[in-house]
Amino acid sequence: MFEIMTLEDSIRVSPEHIGMNKSESIMKGLAAKYENKIVMEFGVVLAVTEVLESTGGAIEVEDAGIHYNAKFKAMVFVPKLHEVVEGNVVDITEFGVFIRFGPIDGMCHISQIVNDYINYDRKTGILAGKDSNKNLKPGDIVRARIIGVSLDKKEINKINLTMRQPGLGAIEWLEAEKKAKLKAKNKPEKDAKEPVKKTKK
Numbered sequence: 001m002f003e004i005m006t007l008e009d010s011i012r013v014s015p016e017h018i019g020m021n022k023s024e025s026i027m028k029g030l031a032a033k034y035e036n037k038i039v040m041e042f043g044v045v046l047a048v049t050e051v052l053e054s055t056g057g058a059i060e061v062e063d064a065g066i067h068y069n070a071k072f073k074a075m076v077f078v079p080k081l082h083e084v085v086e087g088n089v090v091d092i093t094e095f096g097v098f099i100r101f102g103p104i105d106g107m108c109h110i111s112q113i114v115n116d117y118i119n120y121d122r123k124t125g126i127l128a129g130k131d132s133n134k135n136l137k138p139g140d141i142v143r144a145r146i147i148g149v150s151l152d153k154k155e156i157n158k159i160n161l162t163m164r165q166p167g168l169g170a171i172e173w174l175e176a177e178k179k180a181k182l183k184a185k186n187k188p189e190k191d192a193k194e195p196v197k198k199t200k201k
Helices: 022-034 171-186
Strands: 002-013 037-039 043-058 066-077 084-093 096-101 104-109 118-121 126-129 141-150 158-162
Touching: 002 022, 002 043, 022 037, 022 043, 022 066, 084 104, 096 141, 104 141, 141 171
Parallel strands: 104 158
Antiparallel strands: 002 066, 037 043, 043 066, 084 096, 084 141, 096 104, 118 126, 141 158
């Protein structure tokens, strides 16, 4: 989910931006610090859109930059628990698949892909269901639900996904299931017979 957030922080304007307009130079500093970065407890900052307030302008010892306190708006991609997302499979391993949606990757464990035993082919990088004949490969578009979000860990940031719930999975699977249901609905009964008409003698 995309949100416009109001944030506050102290920001350093580097020497090459000091000659600019004050708001423009602060915007440059904020963009360098925040854009395409994960902000703990929020999400991924895509763009700093506006500087609302700025105070200060302090110079620190042995630092050629200028430091301000700034209040600003930013467009943030916020992964929400239970949200349904669509993305591309970017990597497949023996323990699951990595799915890119928006500016971030999530991981769907092999046990959360499909209700079937899954084989992993190292040579082709494909996951294949034993009984369902469903397979998954890099580049496939999938629909998944977020079941876990951990953006506050320094070592690793995790978004856990599932595709085992109804209406989830590879788009190709969902379209095939839809066609199969439609075909079954429109298929005439095999043993349907004309009723026997009795005639009077």
